[in-house]
Amino acid sequence: TLIEIYGKESGKLGISLSEDSKILSQGTVLFKATNKMHSYGHIVSRGSVHIDIGLEKEGQFVLTRNITAKDLTLNGNEFNDTFYFDCPQRCKIIGGAGQNTLIAANLSNKFEIKDVNSGLLNNEITFSQIQNLKGSNYNDDIFIFSLKGKVDGKVDGNGGKNTLKAPSHDNLWVITSEDTGYIRGIVNFRNIQNLFGNDKNDTFRFKEDSKINGVINGFKGYNVLDYSAFDTDLTLDLHKVENIHEVIGANNHKNILIGPEDVNIWKITDCNKGQVGAIKFDHFQSLVGSGINDVFYIEANGRLDGEINGSGGDNSLFASNRKNIWYITGANRGFIENILTFSNIQNLYGNENEDIFKFTNYAFISGKIDGKSNLNNILDFSKHTSIVSIDLNKIDNIQKIIGGGKTTLKGKDSDNTWDIIAENAGLLNKAIAFLNIENIVGGSKKDIFAIQKEGSMGYIDGSNGDNTLQSPQMDNIWNLYALNEGVLNDLKFKNISNLKGSTNKDSFYFEKEAKISGKIDGGLGKDNIMDFSKQIAPVSLDLNRIENVSTIIGGKNTDTLIGRDENNIWLFSSFNEGHVQDVDFIGFENIKGGKQSDVFVFRDNSGVSGVIDGGNDGIALNILDYSLCTKPISADIYSGESANTLSTCNIQATVLPNFKSTKKNHMASGLEIPLKQTQFDVDYYEDNFVKFFESSPNLKYDFGSEKFRFPIYVTNTKNGPIYVYRASSPFVITNRTAKAIYINSTLSPYLADNRVADAWVRMKNNLLTTINNQKLAIRGNLDQIHAVYEREESGFDQPNVRIVPQNIKDKSIKQRPRPLHYYSKN
Incomplete structure (x- = not known):
């Protein structure tokens, strides 16, 4: 059975099927419209459905409800015809002789252009003699050109974020305005936000004021972005490009290149020219990092008329192999003289030549500075009037540091030797000269601070570690007022656990709470003194931690003197006074021996008001010697009740006085x-x-x-x-x-x-x-x-x-x- 419907233009439409209309057929259904046909109703056929439009003038087919048929064929004619789908449909479209257009439904559509003006839509619609393709109003559409695919008209992505993929040729893309352009010899396009190349070479050439809002992906081949025809300043974001091997900026304009979203290595090889990763660039005066971590290398002829902006992340700048003068003008900001300006650069590296880093007031680098050579590299803070803190854990290969304002120099977390040779000046580890440094802070390991005769500082802080302060070659006064803290002559110090004197006289005076946790070496001078007379709390002094001190004076409480771990002879000259090895002691009520044998020698009216402790029991022999006494004495080793002491312990023998009556x-x-x-x-x-x-x-x-x-x-x-x-x-x-x-x-x-x-x-x-x-x-x-x-x-x-x-x-x-x-x- 054949149903044939012929629609002649009546008003605007040749054929219009309302939503309530129904056409049901066991055979073929044939529609013929002199111009347009709009189908809103039900069409169901067990046979074929054929629709011809534009028989007498420009035709238009609009489908809003799916047609059910064995097969569906849509035909245009000699005029320009448009095929518009508002629903999915399996069919075949033959556009006819005019300039014809296919408009997809509001879906995410896939156009495949297989040959000239022909291809597939969503694997459902086969089309031919269609010169123009248009995507959906809202969704994202993709247009894929096969090797022979091209259209004589244009591709319009319409709404959404749309993609155009080129055929496998060496393609020249020309972008003429926003998301608009053409592939030479293939297609014109508009409302295309993403451009995809194929496995050959793709060149994307941008005309003045043109741009692509999405992604450009060259895929395989050697692919180029060319903005040389641009007539305004350009900012190119490589976050939005993939598989691009070269980018060319606009001539005679200020161009900015933003790095790809990666850990990038940049090389500036010539004026405004270089490479980032595998991408070459030219005519870009300013570079911006990725926001992750970027490293910028300036090669021999490299320079920029603009600046490097590291953006986010932890970024580094390596200078070229020449004498470089760096000016740091703000927070991680500055310029290399006659080379380039930089910002958001946390780490600065010199090269094999001399590098000088000059800081203006309040300027700083938060990361590392490495001079990279031993050729008189300098850090110069002399323009600073503010407080400056220089951490040498972040400094390498610098031979001279010049402070400014109130400058504090902090040592590396390694063993350091500081020689203070003049006012606020000295030498660190025989390698780094420093001057105008008011304060010094040690590292986390052993720091030795050696003060020369003309040397002076604001203060020295040993910080962590086992630190030593050595006095100058003169008579020195040490005033100690807290744990490992005090004043040497006029020099304040803290966190110093060991003190070492000079070849002259050194006097160590301990205030109420003062204590040194390490060793005190009076040096090679004579008459060195340790004086605890101002201390109220009991003093316990271990002579194993004391060297080259002639006289030790106890405090106001009950004090204890502990002998060295050697064989000691203690000679008491009066009560709580005496001599042991090379030390005179005064005001110590308790005496304790070391780990070897200790002999305690008494004269009449001498000894201690407290306890004598031999210091060990069974390791060595400790002796009370009364042999020089002439007065009666008592001695009981077991009970510890012995003459000239309050009590004794750890004593193995007592030598008694001679009998006076013995010949x-x-x-x-x-x-x-x-x-x-x-x-x-x-x-x-x-x-x-x-x-x-x-x-x-x-x-x-x-x-x-x-x-x-x-x-x-x-x-x-x-x-x-x-x-x-x-x-x-x-x-x-x-x-x-x-x-x-x-x-x-x-x-x-x-x-x-x-x-x-x-x-x-x-x-x-x-x-x-x-x-x-x-x-x-x-x-x-x-x-x-x-x-x-x-x-x-x-x-x-x-x-x-x-x-x-x-x-x-x-x-x-x-x-x-x-x-x-x-x-x-x-």
């Missing part, structure tokens, strides 16, 4: 006590030990010298040298100590048969075994004596004793040591 030739002159193995150092003992004993002439065979006056000396054995202490009395009481404790710390058992002196006795066993009514080995021509004690009825000894000499020569004396408590009346 000189009846007794040994004194007692020699082997202490501990040592490393022999003659100079140390000659220069530093207390000299209040006269030694035996025979000792010269041990030392190899004729003059000795030490209470302690070194003698050689099979297994090396050991210390030997000699007291002026042979009487000793001892602690009960197990041999195993000492077996690894002494060689004294090898000395049992050594002849030491004619008039002295050496202890046979160094107290390694309990001496309880046992013999003491004595060698020499001495009378053997017995000490006869009066006894109580209970059998305990009375304090009184009488000496009974015997006429026996060269034999061991059966002298009985006293029990662990001793009291002397004579």
